[in-house]
Amino acid sequence: MAVLDRVKTSLAKAKVKTKGKAQQVREAARKVRTAVNAAPGKVKAAPTRLKAAKAAHEERHRPSGFTFALADAVAMLNPQHWDGLTASQSVYFSRAYLEALEGAAPENLRPHYALIYRGLWPVAAVVAQSVELRGDDLPGPGAKAALRASLAKVRDRILVCGNLLSWGPHGVAFAPDEDPEELWPGVAEALYRIRRADKLLGETGLVWVKDLTPEVEAGAGALARFNYRPFDTEPNMVLPIKAGWRSFEDYLKDLRGGYRSGVRKVRKDFEAGGFAMERLDAAGVAREAATIHALYHQVHDGQKFRLASLHEAFLPRLAAAFGEDFRTHLARDAQGKAVGFITTLRDGDGAVGYYIGFDKAAAAAGAPIYLRLLQQTIEDAIALRASWLSLGRTALQPKAQLGARPVAIRCHLRHRVPALNAVVRACLNFMPEPDQAPERNAFK
Numbered sequence: 001m002a003v004l005d006r007v008k009t010s011l012a013k014a015k016v017k018t019k020g021k022a023q024q025v026r027e028a029a030r031k032v033r034t035a036v037n038a039a040p041g042k043v044k045a046a047p048t049r050l051k052a053a054k055a056a057h058e059e060r061h062r063p064s065g066f067t068f069a070l071a072d073a074v075a076m077l078n079p080q081h082w083d084g085l086t087a088s089q090s091v092y093f094s095r096a097y098l099e100a101l102e103g104a105a106p107e108n109l110r111p112h113y114a115l116i117y118r119g120l121w122p123v124a125a126v127v128a129q130s131v132e133l134r135g136d137d138l139p140g141p142g143a144k145a146a147l148r149a150s151l152a153k154v155r156d157r158i159l160v161c162g163n164l165l166s167w168g169p170h171g172v173a174f175a176p177d178e179d180p181e182e183l184w185p186g187v188a189e190a191l192y193r194i195r196r197a198d199k200l201l202g203e204t205g206l207v208w209v210k211d212l213t214p215e216v217e218a219g220a221g222a223l224a225r226f227n228y229r230p231f232d233t234e235p236n237m238v239l240p241i242k243a244g245w246r247s248f249e250d251y252l253k254d255l256r257g258g259y260r261s262g263v264r265k266v267r268k269d270f271e272a273g274g275f276a277m278e279r280l281d282a283a284g285v286a287r288e289a290a291t292i293h294a295l296y297h298q299v300h301d302g303q304k305f306r307l308a309s310l311h312e313a314f315l316p317r318l319a320a321a322f323g324e325d326f327r328t329h330l331a332r333d334a335q336g337k338a339v340g341f342i343t344t345l346r347d348g349d350g351a352v353g354y355y356i357g358f359d360k361a362a363a364a365a366g367a368p369i370y371l372r373l374l375q376q377t378i379e380d381a382i383a384l385r386a387s388w389l390s391l392g393r394t395a396l397q398p399k400a401q402l403g404a405r406p407v408a409i410r411c412h413l414r415h416r417v418p419a420l421n422a423v424v425r426a427c428l429n430f431m432p433e434p435d436q437a438p439e440r441n442a443f444k
Contacts, residue, residue: 052065066123066186069115069391070195074098075111077115081122085115085173091347092163092170093127094232100321101165104313108132109164114190116183124183125173126190129160130198131307157202162185162210164308166352167236167392167409169216171209181219195416209412217410228412230236234393234434235406239378241386259401259442269370277376285319291338292330293358302360315343315355321345325356327380331369333362342373344380344389351378351386365400371398378402394436407436 071077085092102111114126133156137215162171174180187209195204206335209228212220213236226231245251252260279286293312300309319326322345331340340358345349358369375389381389391399393409400406 007255007324021309027149033104038145051417064185064189066183066189067117067119068186068190069117070190070193071113071199072111073102074113077113078122082125085122085125085175087175088176089346090168091352092166092168093125093173096321097318098127100161100317101314104203104317105313106131106165106311108307110198110201112159112194112299114194116186116190123175123178124186126161126187127163127171128191128194129162130158130194130201130204131158131164132156132202133158147251156206157198157204158206158305158307159191159198159204160208160210161191164210165310165314167211168352168390169212171211172216179219180216181222182434183257184220184222185226188223188228195356203416205415205417207416211409211411212240214408220412223414226414226418227418228414230410230412233409234396235408235409235437236393237391237396237399237404237437238407239381239389239391239399239402240406241381241388243387244383248382251378251382255403255444256442256444259403259440262401264290266368266375269368270331273367275339275369275372276332277372278330278332279342280319280328280330282316282319282323283324284330286316288338288341289313289316292341292357295341295359296355297337297357298360299357308380309421310355318343318345325384326379327384329376330379331358331373333367339367339374340369342377344377344384345384346384347390349386350388350390351381351384352390353381370395374398374402377401396435400438400440401442403442404437405442409441 055134058147063145069077074082079095091097098113100102103110108131110130112126112128113129114128115122116124116126123238160171162169174183191209195207198204207228209220209223210232241251242254245254252263255263285292292315293310296310300306315328319328325346329342330338333339339357339362340356342356343354345354356370356373360375363369368377378389386439389404391402391404397408
């Protein structure tokens with residue numbers, strides 16, 4: 001009986017295996033039939049696709065019809081034209097900010113600027129940066145040694161339309177009475193001209209249009225004709241600030257009970273641990289520059305993607321340039337040691353929780369330094385009479401618990417070698433989906 005049972009079992013397995021192979025054959029045949037049936041349509045459509053591809057190729061290699069002024073420093077451009085285009089835009093387009101950045105730029109970063117004209121009339125301003133990509137700056141400290149050794153050999157240049165030291169649409173400012181869709185081809189040509197002019201310093205491989213929000217991206221579909229490929233990033237977390245808030249306590253009163261209790265607990269634990277917050281003026285920021293920079297690196301060096309690192313003099317320059325519109329707070333422990341800092345910068349009618357750094361060892365020991373610093377930038381934004389506060393696109397959950405809401409951000413990328421754009425497209429298709437902010441309703 002045992003032998004008979006084994007024979008029956010073998011026959012059953014063979015039947016299942018045969019059935020599986022038959023199913024695979026039928027599926028393969030179905031795919032072949034589908035391909036054959038679709039072939040006439042594809043053949044018929046081929047001339048149309050070839051014609052469209054040829055037209056796109058010709059457009060990429062044809063002047064846009066605009067004229068340009070290119071510069072390596074914003075002071076080289078007509079200040080009335082620049083200010084006329086950017087006065088109502090973000091602070092990151094202001095000459096005060098850009099000149100502070102030029103005076104203390106990361107060592108691997110070069111600034112570039114362009115004014116785009118229709119005839120002699122300025123219609124768009126472009127802020128760009130070229131950066132040397134060093135492979136050993138890409139992985140975080142936890143990466144395997146073999147990977148770090150391989151990446152250390154990578155050297156390339158990237159041209160970024162935007163600002164590597166900020167987040168948001170800080171690369172292009174259009175004249176208010178112009179149609180952005182008509183101007184994006186001019187932006188593409190400006191970036192091409194900048195890349196070609198920079199060739200003496202090294203060949204630029206990738207061009208990256210950085211951080212477009214939905215309203216700014218309107219019309220940016222024109223970039224697809226220039227082989228730019230879009231991809232999404234984590235959202236920017238933005239906290240709306242009510243006009244009636246005159247203090248942090250007013251903000252707390254509008255939070256739901258559970259969220260309000262969480263905020264109060266952070267402050268209570270922070271103070272119970274002997275920690276205190278200290279506001280620094282511009283002289284204080286300059287005096288504590290080395291300490292602030294070391295705290296910044298404790299956070300920055302753990303990031304997986306680091307194209308540029310702040311110069312130690314950058315934040316002191318901002319503090320000197322913007323005065324009361326730039327707030328810096330330092331967190332100190334019971335012994336007076338600095339264990340964290342945060343900066344807040346006024347941005348038009350809003351504010352930005354800008355750079356932050358903290359002592360990782362103290363935080364790992366249980367001190368709520370990071371959360372207390374986030375709360376401080378809310379206090380700063382209320383004091384600045386801002387109507388919104390941008391908190392950036394990391395640590396989405398704790399920011400959502402403070403009441404911040406996500407604002408979508410999209411980037412566009414292309415390679416200077418047309419054939420490699422297929423590789424860019426494939427890489428973007430395999431990129432993991434960016435983290436999404438959790439749904440929270442923190443306010444009453």
